[in-house]
Amino acid sequence: MSQIDTPLKPMPSAVSVLIVDDEPGMRSFLSKALTKKFALVETAASIEEAEQLRSRCHFDLLIVDIRLPGRSGIEWREALDDQERRSDIIFMTGYADMDVAIQALRAGASDFILKPFHLDQMMQSVDRCIERRLLKRENLMLRRDMSLGYSSTLIGNSDAMTEVKRIIERVAPTNAVVLIEGESGTGKELVARQLHALSGRRGPFVPVNCGSIAPELLESELFGHTAGSFTGAKGNREGLFSFASGGTIFLDEIGEMPLKMQTSLLRVLEQKSIRPVGSEKEINIDVRVVAATNRKLQDEVEDGNFRRDLFYRLNVLNITIPPLRDRPEDVVELTHHFTRQLGVELGVREVVWSHEDLLKLQQYEWPGNTRELRNMIERCLLLGKPPAEYWKDLPKAEQPVQSGYPMDWALKDVEKDHVTAVVAAHSGNKSAAARVLGVSRKTLDRKYKEWFDSETEQEF
Template sequence: MSPPSFSPLETAEQKAYPFAILLVQQEAETRHLLQHHLNPLCAFLETAINIQVAEALRKRYHFDLIVIELEEKSPDTGINWLHHLREQGINTAVIFTTANTSVELALRALRLGAVDFFIQPFGMAQIVAAVQRNLQHQSMQRENYLLRRQAEDFYRLEGILGQSEKIKQLCQVIRRIAPTPSTILIEGETGTGKELVARAIHQLSQRTGAFVAVNCGAISNELLESELFGHLRGAFTNAHQHREGLFHYAQQGTLFLDEIGEMPLAMQTKLLRTLEHKTIRPVGADQEIPVNTRIIAATNRRLIEAVKTGQFREDLFYRLNILTLTVPPLRERLEDLALLARYFSETLASQLGVAQLPLSYQDMAKLQQYHWPGNVRELKNIIERSLLLGKLPDDCFLESQSITPSPSIVTAAKTVFNDEYQAHEMPLSELEKSYLTWMLSRCQGNKSEAARRLGISRKTLDRKLQVDK
């Protein structure tokens, strides 16, 4: 795998920053010494012996950073020059060095936006570190700006971000189909952003009603019909009053049926009738009610396989499968990783009230090399954890890597359980159930968390744990 293009580098030996520096230093020996140390850090460096020469060079070239020595006899000259630059709207970063210990002088410089102020004698390493720090900051600002420009076309699609070819194609299809009333099926692994795609379709559909989402795998079979269609008072035990269903609240809008593959067969039959006749019948009602609701369904598994095993109605599948959108997993769109990481860092930092996360070249390389079983949702969680800790934790991927089976189920079993048994002596169904039970114990019995880590729904986990019980 090739390294990512993200490139604020950490040392001068790796590569120069693509910036220009102007060094203003009167004393020749110090000027040459600074030039020697700063030259490897940038693509272009010019020197000047005084402010007059510096101003002439500034008018001729663009500089990203100016390192100025304030003359001992007339320190105001450099400060006044900076004030003159700021009045012209020139915000070039400036670092001052001086033998003058006046606190007032330092405060004037900092008020004018100087990024650093060093009083002689100072170590050369201090100046080099300050220059590196500022150039890295500017490099990150430049890349953030470029990434925003490249991705600004996708910000309008309700949070869908990306510049990879797969995301561009997905967004093009969304724009084309959004104004139509057609039913849409969205497929993709857990955490890829299927609900974001559904919301983007609704946002661009110009439908006047609301976007209503429901997870079909999170509601019991008994309650799902009432949740979708509503019920009359007395329709069943504890039905003490009339209640409208989600179809009612999504009138003229969009109803998003997440985890449609977990819907029980009896409910699939009623949903098929609704799609065909554009009507619903609340539980306990005799009359059908017309509805004008667009259906968008989503699944983290291939429904055609569920059809073959009899777990999903074939006629409903073809009714939903008018157009299928596939949301790519993060490992297939690594070009978007830097953009997504920065977006989450920016938005989550604002929500949490903490500083944004500076991601180094090494951090981005680590993110690029990870296989992301939890996709964009996992990336968001890792960035949030990193923001809270102030850095990308060294062990942030270890747990997910250890719980992901390798292509060989025997190897995976030995790695996960760390038992000295012969895996071929255990039936596959028992091995799967043992793995699920082990994962549940890792999550202290939290089934929702275990299902999230396994990439399946809570309902699927319950069903698999019940097999042959």
């Protein structure tokens, strides 16, 4: 064993390790080295002592000597066979026996180290185990996102969305808490995902809807719990904050969080540590917090429904997403995006919407924002009806109220206003606008020349 400190690779600190060895010197040596790096490091001299600790706390990594008094490390079936609370295991032995090494690996060991060893050899093994564990977590979240069709791409080139993207790019690389505000359906989770994607953080993105979890279970879901801490807690369980180690936790609908939990969350934000329900130990965390709400939290504070100190702690950096009705120029781009995406998901042929369809979609107020637009496109694809036709077939009472042109406008004014709006929606790309309008680029150029080319702005 080398007593020289080895440079440690940066890694999320919210990792728990249990060292099992009957030699006090080895336990002390490894504990001292690993405590510099990880949040929780425990030691035990036997399998029985280790199992008592494991019953009270979850461990990400077990470092176990094979030769122990009583049962050997390879005989620790409670840990080796526990699929629900599976830990990575590094076995150690002072006996250079190939059969023992093979037996250890077959038993489920992640690595096998022969004593005596250099500290950097152990640290490299530990790093490999934790990196694999973090990668599994990230892959699990990515598979979930792919199965649900999640994306971190923000659609829209309106001035309002361009400003949102600019803010995201500026604050993403920091570790600051971010509060996202906006009406339901505006894409708050997409903004949070974009923040995570551009942050460079290695851990997963973990979304939590604070309004969908029963208040009495929220603390356990976020911070984890120990066996027997409450009725039904049969074993230890990692909380979502631990699961998000090294990454980002997204607390959606934060305004729905009970006041008691608000107090606990404030403590977590200030101390950067969590305490699982039923545990006496604090666990350090390396997690970025992004929160979102469709309520006006300032009003909730004034009404006594939200803690003022927590509001100030969350509102360090604020991103407000404008509703879709305030950026109609984004509707066309969003429509094309959802049509392509849903066409693949639903297995329907590629659809090109008509000028009338796109006009109807742009004129609608969209109280449900982008979520309502996506649902509308999905219904139209499933029913095989373009939006304009779908709305015409609805009973009059169910037809959407749309904003139109003033009744005293001349037809030439309506034409000019609509054509220029379509060109603006395509960021000035006249060729793309001409395709949507169903005219040639030459015709569009002629119209623009008639409207804008003279100093007197001769109108068509």
